[in-house]
Amino acid sequence: MFGLALLDVVVIAGYLLGITSLGIWAGRRVRGTKDFFMPRKFGKSMMMMHAFGTGTASDQAVVVSAGTFKNGLSGIWFQWLWMFNTPFYWLIAPIFRRLRANTTADVYRLRFGFSVSVLFAIVGIIGLAVKIGLMLKGAGALIDAGTNGAVSSSIAMPVVAVLFVIYGTAGGLSAAILTDYIQGILTVVFSFILLPSVLQAVGGLPGLRETVNDPQMLSLVAPDKIDLLFIATFALLSLIGIVAQPFIMGVCAAGRTEMDGRFGFVVGNLIKRVCSAAWAVTGIAGLAYFMQEGLAVDDSTSDRVFGQMAQTFLAPGWLGLFVAALLAGVMSSCDSFMISASGLFTENLYRPLRVGRSEKHYLWVGRIAALIIVSAGLWVAFKMPNVISGLKTWLKIAPMLGVAFWLGLFWKRFNAAGAWASTIAGFLGWLGMSFTKLSEPIQILTYLFLSIVVGVVASLLSKRPIAENVERFHGLIRTPVAAGEKLTEPCQLPNGCEFGTRPMFFTGTDFEFPRPSKTSVVGFLLASLAVAAMISGFKYLIG
Secondary structure (H helix, E strand, C coil), rough: CCCCHHHHHHHHHHHHHHHEEEEEHCCCCCHHHHHHHHHCCCHHHHHHHHHHHHHHHHHHHHHHHHHHHHHHHHHHHHHHCCCHHHHHHHHHHHHHCCCCCCCCCHHHHHHHCHHHHHHHHHHHHHHHHHHHHHHHHHHHHHHHHHHCCCCCCCHHHHHHHHHHHHHHHHHHHHHHHHHHHHHHHHHHHHHCCCCHHHHHHCCCHHHHHHHHHHHHHCCCCCCCCCCCHHHHHHHHHHHHHHHCCCHHHHHHHHCCHHHHHHHHHHHCCCCCCHHHHHHHHHHHHHHHHHHHHHHCHHHHCCHHHHHHCCCCCCCCCHHHHHHHHHHHHHHHHHHHHHHHHHHHHHHHHHHCCCCCHHHHHHHHHHHHHHHHHHHHHHHHHHCCHHHHHHHHHCCCEEEEEEHHHHEEEEEEEEHHHHHHHHHHHHHHHHHHHHCCCCCHHHHHHHHHHHHHHHHHHHCCCCCCCCCHHHHHHHHHHHHHCCCCCCCCCCCCCCCCCCCCCCECCCCCCCCECCCHHHHHHHHHHHHHHHHHHHHHHHHHHCC
16 A cells, blocks of 8 residues: 555554544643744653654655755754754753743744834745655655555655644644654664664775765765765854744744753754764765665765665564654644744734734744745645755745844844845845856855945934833843743733843843853753764774
8 A cells, every 4th residue: 555565554644543543632731822933841851752752854864864865964963053043942941931022923023113023024934835846755755665656746745744744733833842752763763774784785984984985975074965064054144044943943942941942952953963974974874875785876876875875774563663753853843833823913913003912823924934934844745856946945035034033132232124124135135146157155155245244234213212112022032931920911020020140241232242151151061062973983983
């Protein structure tokens, strides 16, 4: 059936029935938009698996395995480019939790005004639709290859979309976080299930090295393809953009405390880095297998290599578990992205125009918006040429508004005019650079620099931002979250609370640079050591 053994079908059906039932059950507890978009009630383990599940999907396995299949082990940087940013997540998470917002657009509204929040919401929705399309594209390619074409990607993509829409629209972010726990475990299984069989088939790591005997293919840096400038530039791009990814608000702020978000964001992403290493080795081992078997090695094969290895090496039952884990990987991310995009539309575009409606009304608007956004993502998936090009496009959307966030965080003089100018300059620079023959890293550095300079100049040539809003923005960030806080409005302290204070650098100026706490310093250093150990360990493993 569908190119799968009966046992495989039973395993997949069991997973789908169980995860959908869990999501619908979670939906019974949703009473309003706060429950749907930002529940703020989960502990460290749930937040860890939510960060891992949201940030990790099967399309990424396709990207990394395809990248290593074509470029060698340096292809791991298509996901490891976030590696160097991981210690900064320890610092970012409490900022987002303390802002006490339902969506990231709420933050932009506080800091820059309504027009910039609308801009963020529109760009954020488009970016999330592209990301959903990217993940569906990767899942479709894997299912197509894993079933040997019996289930085509054109059938697989809409089916996967329908599945996460069912429980996601019922339970919102609570359902996403609950299901992410199970789906995160399955994603780890998905990441490692192929590796032993493929390595054994090529004679282990020694056989791999003997078959793929080009030193560049076994290097983490490929001078002609993925070099140090490429890695550093995309790492910078992702750090600037991570704060403007709408789903990061849920990843950081849906926990009960700041530490829940910190721990979850950092540890969940470190788990992802380990899985990325497994995808990379599977991709290069797949190349060795193709070479040993005399199979065609070309660009058309790369997107299918991960799924084809599954179809070749996994026995009945195991293949079903692989497909179930594949579905878990894409569904655990898409559900969160769908809810984030729906929140942007409902809370930041629709609610301001339709004030005073019931919570039930806004809840249904959010559910309908989720369905429309996923439909747009599905359209993107069918139009997208391949997963690597889709990833590069998606990576370049959020940083255009990320520049405004970072400048607004550290410089009080930065205003709405600067936010608009930097965003427009970034997009125009991106468009203009695409017609040049400059390398991709140089293009990125050029339009990022242009975005920053134009934003600064526009701010200096226009009125200062509203002082009260700027002070409230920074006052929230200075005020730790108390246990059991009850919030009534976004970006507001609970009734009776006062803004906190903390030691600052450059006091009496327009610059806002707080002195880091001991918790921040120790956590940052430990995360940095973990990153260094992971890179060193991987280099040692591959010899």
